[in-house]
Structures are given as C-alpha cells and as structure tokens.
Amino acid sequence: MFGIDQKLEVNKTLTVLFYNMGGMDAEAAVVRYTLMDLGKKTAPYIEILAEASSRDVGASDVDLALVRLLAEKFDALPEREGKDSVLSNVRATKRLQKEVVKIKEVLSANTQASVKIPELLDQVTLKCMV
Numbered sequence: 001m002f003g004i005d006q007k008l009e010v011n012k013t014l015t016v017l018f019y020n021m022g023g024m025d026a027e028a029a030v031v032r033y034t035l036m037d038l039g040k041k042t043a044p045y046i047e048i049l050a051e052a053s054s055r056d057v058g059a060s061d062v063d064l065a066l067v068r069l070l071a072e073k074f075d076a077l078p079e080r081e082g083k084d085s086v087l088s089n090v091r092a093t094k095r096l097q098k099e100v101v102k103i104k105e106v107l108s109a110n111t112q113a114s115v116k117i118p119e120l121l122d123q124v125t126l127k128c129m130v
Contacts, residue, residue: 008035010042015049024058027051059104066100066130067093070115074126083122092121103130
C-alpha cells in the first residue's frame with residue numbers, strides 16, 4: 001500500500017512510476033498521491049494518470065537478449081575465430097542462460113556486472129563486463 005503509507009505534506013503531491021516486468025509481459029502506471037485538507041481531518045487522494053501494458057516484452061526477452069550479448073562477446077574472442085557460434089552448443093548455451101540469472105540480480109542494483117564463465121566451450125573462458 002505505497003500511497004497510503006506515504007508521509008505527505010497537506011496539499012503536496014507525489015508522482016510515482018510503478019513498473020513491473022513479469023516473465024512474459026510488462027506493466028507500468030503513473031500515479032499521483034495528494035494528502036487533501038478536509039478541514040478537521042486529512043484524506044489521501046490517489047489518481048492514476050496513465051497505465052500501459054505490453055505482452056510483447058518480458059523478463060524472458062531480457063534473458064534472451066543477454067544470452068545473445070554474451071554469445072556475441074564469446075564468439076568475438078580471437079580463440080574462437082572461424083568456429084561455430086557458442087549458441088550451436090546446447091550445454092554451453094544452458095551455461096550462458098544460468099549466468100544470465102546471476103547477471104540480472106547484479107544489474108538490479110548496479111550499472112555493470114562482471115562475467116566469468118570458465119571453459120565455456122573448447123577450453124575458452126568468457127570474461128567480460130556487461
């Protein structure tokens with residue numbers, strides 16, 4: 001109950017963007033909170049200014065984009081020149097997917113994440129920043 005728990009000054013407003021990315025979709029809402037002066041008492045006033053959702057993007061899309069980014073970085077290593085993409089190897093792709101979960105946790109509180117996947121494929125280690 002974000003709006004009800006806010007300590008607002010009377011007749012001052014607070015505008016907030018709520019964003020929720022689910023596994024398969026994303027939702028956003030812009031909400032304005034005001035503490036109204038009603039004479040002898042005050043009451044919170046909550047107004048939804050805008051809301052939107054999309055089933056075209058979700059956390060699984062972010063996972064896929066990060067896997068592709070890591071694969072591009074790995075495939076671009078000099079040791080990988082002329083070889084098939086890491087994505088053609090099921091085991092290595094699953095290791096990238098597992099690493100993406102860790103990366104998202106780090107990126108939820110930081111602007112960069114360090115990646116190190118020892119011997120991802122063909123005894124080549126992936127080390128990079130995302």
